[in-house]
Amino acid sequence: MSEIETSRLLLRQWKNEDLAPYTRICADPEVMRYLSGPMTPKQSEEQLSQFVGHWEERGFGLWAVEEKSSGAFLGFVGLLYQEQWPEGRHKTEVGWRLDRSFWGRGLATEGARASLRYGFEELTLARIISIIHPKNIASRRVAQKLGMTSRGETNFKGNDVIWYAIERREWNADALSSSERTSQNSPSRTSRTLGE
Numbered sequence: 001m002s003e004i005e006t007s008r009l010l011l012r013q014w015k016n017e018d019l020a021p022y023t024r025i026c027a028d029p030e031v032m033r034y035l036s037g038p039m040t041p042k043q044s045e046e047q048l049s050q051f052v053g054h055w056e057e058r059g060f061g062l063w064a065v066e067e068k069s070s071g072a073f074l075g076f077v078g079l080l081y082q083e084q085w086p087e088g089r090h091k092t093e094v095g096w097r098l099d100r101s102f103w104g105r106g107l108a109t110e111g112a113r114a115s116l117r118y119g120f121e122e123l124t125l126a127r128i129i130s131i132i133h134p135k136n137i138a139s140r141r142v143a144q145k146l147g148m149t150s151r152g153e154t155n156f157k158g159n160d161v162i163w164y165a166i167e168r169r170e171w172n173a174d175a176l177s178s179s180e181r182t183s184q185n186s187p188s189r190t191s192r193t194l195g196e
């Protein structure tokens, strides 16, 4: 199971000790404003075991996010396969949810950027999506900062949402330096089609 370090964050696997702070984050009405509303401790616990189950089933998932400098648990970022996604066959979403006291420092964007890199470079996904409540401006801004573009509105699990996406070729075009671009015609890695 993968772990990723960014400049300020450790994206790691889930531990039992994450349950208490995760439950506190999900009980915060501000955090859950554009999601399902505040969650009970039981709902948080069930969700955490779903996250762990997703890793076991698919080999990727949402990472627990830890601040490197303090060791504090901040929430999650990562990749989630959305089985019921209605807009095409690319159903892997990049998602984020952080403790309110850590908002506004670019941390969600930092963690999500590493998640996109993992999705494109390790899992060789062709497209990664993000499903967002239209009024969730902070989340839409994170998607934009990642280079994702709005693809329209749809209904997902009974909610009206706006969705963003980025294709691997767009990610590559962004990530490759001009010197690397000259070797772009070399054979690409075989897609493992994991999660696509």
Ligand SMILES: CC(C)(COP(=O)(O)OP(=O)(O)OC[C@H]1O[C@@H](n2cnc3c(N)ncnc32)[C@H](O)[C@@H]1OP(=O)(O)O)[C@@H](O)C(=O)NCCC(=O)NCCS
Residues within 6 Å of the ligand: 030, 031, 032, 034, 035, 096, 097, 098, 099, 102, 103, 104, 105, 106, 107, 108, 109, 110, 131, 132, 133, 136, 137, 138, 139, 141, 142
């Ligand atoms: C969405 C969330 C993860 C963002 O985390 P974060 O670490 O604060 O995000 P970043 O700092 O990387 O970027 C947030 C951006 O939104 C902007 N922003 C935040 N609130 C805003 C508002 N009300 N209006 C306009 N812009 C806003 C910030 O200024 C920043 O953009 P900038 O870098 O151009 O200034 C965090 O707010 C969160 O956990 N929200 C609750 C859970 C949630 O809604 N998850 C997403 C479900 S789709």
